[in-house]
Amino acid sequence: MTVKHFSVEYNKVNDRGTFSPGDILSGRVTVVTSGETKVQCFLVKAKGKAKVTWYEQEGQATGVHSDKKKYFYFEHIILQDKNKGDGSEIISPGRNVYPFTFAIPNVDMPSSYEGKWGKITYSLRAQLTQSIWLVHKTKTEFPFLTKSEFPFASKSDMIIIGLKEQQYATRISFYGFEKVTMNVTSEKMGVKQGEAMGVSVEVLNESTRTVTPKFYLCEKQTFAAQSKRIVHTNDILFGTGDSVPAKTSRTITKVLSIPPQLPPTFFNCCMMKLEYRVKVTFDVPLARDPEIRLPVVVLLGSPKPHQQKPKRSIWFRKLPA
Template sequence: MTVKHLSVEYNKVNERGTFSPGDIITGRVIAVTNKETKVQCFLVRAKGKAEVTWHEQEGLTTVVHSDKKEYFYFEHIILQDKNKGDGSEIIGPGRNVYPFTFKIPNIVMPSSYEGKWGKITYSLRAQLTQSIWLVHKTKTEFPFLTKAEFPFASKSEMIIIGLKEQQCATRISFFGSGKVTMNVTSERMGVKQGEAIGVSVEVLNDSTRTLTPRFYLCEKQTFVAQSKRTVHSNDILFGTGDSVPAGTSQTITKVMSIPPQTPPTFFNCCMMKLEYRLKVTLDVPLARDSEIKLPLVILLGSPKPHQQKPKRSIWFRKLPG
């Protein structure tokens, strides 16, 4: 083994270390050898792609659903022998550095993402071929951000209009022990990564049970391959509110801080999309329709502290009768 080390590095173009359509990515391939090394081909590639794969059981048969889409592919040949395989190109002993430059196409592409059954990746790969039996490979991924301010706008322009609007929903449920009315309000539909949003629930508990609201962030990942579709959902519990005794009503507000690493909402990939909801539930045993979901769009942004302090019990009164 004459090649001791092979790596590919890139230079950052901003503080975030991310790239976007139209950016130029520069870097270097580093090869360390312990003596003169003949090579057949030495190259570096830049690639952007999306791919999905999942398995389904149909009877005794396992069916694989998969698909992929390539956004761009570039190749830069560092060294290649002129006689098609005689190993006439030479890499000197020691540390050898080979610079490269690629321009990322200025087209609509989704941001980097990795979900349950699919991912969107942007990468640099170097390959050094000494012979058909001796090939050295290395790879590094670079984070990519779409230029689209609203990568979900293609689904509905009304989403953009409603990002700053208050969201409200009401549900009236009838149980064996009585009627319960739940009103849920969120400050707005759009929230940036790292920001917080206040969610209020008003519970009119005209039943014989004590009820406790729970607050969730619901994630929905959708994957598509060859006209087939699958969904992966995940609920993140953000907290539990004060209990509402039987025959009383109470309003509780929970401040939900969106983790900075939460991937933003997106619809601009033909094979996958990511959506969110705010969900409030009441722990009523064996009851249906005891939850409310409100739309939530998570936007790209820097983490910011929430200025407002959470309001706990706003009011508490005995129901008449």
């Protein structure tokens, strides 16, 4: 065991430390040995891939649904013996550094992502084979960002305009002969990572009970494999509005702040996609909670922190008798 240290590293190409299609991926493999080391094969690989796997109960058996897609694969042989097995290549004692360079294909590929039942990864792997029984391996992943500004739809003008427009929805719920109307408005559909937007709900409570609106950001992950599909959803509470007493109306606005690290919406992977919704629902005792969902597209970006103060209830009035 003369190999004391074995690692692979890459050079950053920007302040974020991310890579995109068309970038040059360069780095080094470092090997530290305590003596002369015979090598059968020594190589470094760069790989981009997507993989999904989940299990389902199918009768008495458990079915496995899995699929994978390779976006690119490159291999660079650093050392290889001439006679394929005699270990004729030698690594000198001490610290040895071997540089490498790969050109990432300039084609559309999804960003790095890890979900409930699948992930998209981009990695560097190095392998040093001394014999069939002695193989050293090392691996590191590098963050990858798609070049597509809108990795969720075609770049039509209507889609781009729609991201900036307000979204509206109305729901009328009945509790016996009593009625509660909820009108929900979001400032826009497209919002960048780290950005904020207002979500307003106008409640016309004509019932004899108090209702309380709750605001959620909903995540929807969809995975596909072998003609099967599975969905994972997650609701994140980001606000509870003031209660609206019986026979009154009120408009309440909450500010939704998108976490800077929240993965952006994407559809440009054939095996998985990520979507978001804003959900507004009532907390009504002894009743099925009505809800309204509005689409939200999370875009890549790190804008300045939102300076506007959180909005509060705008008005409060009695409904006419």
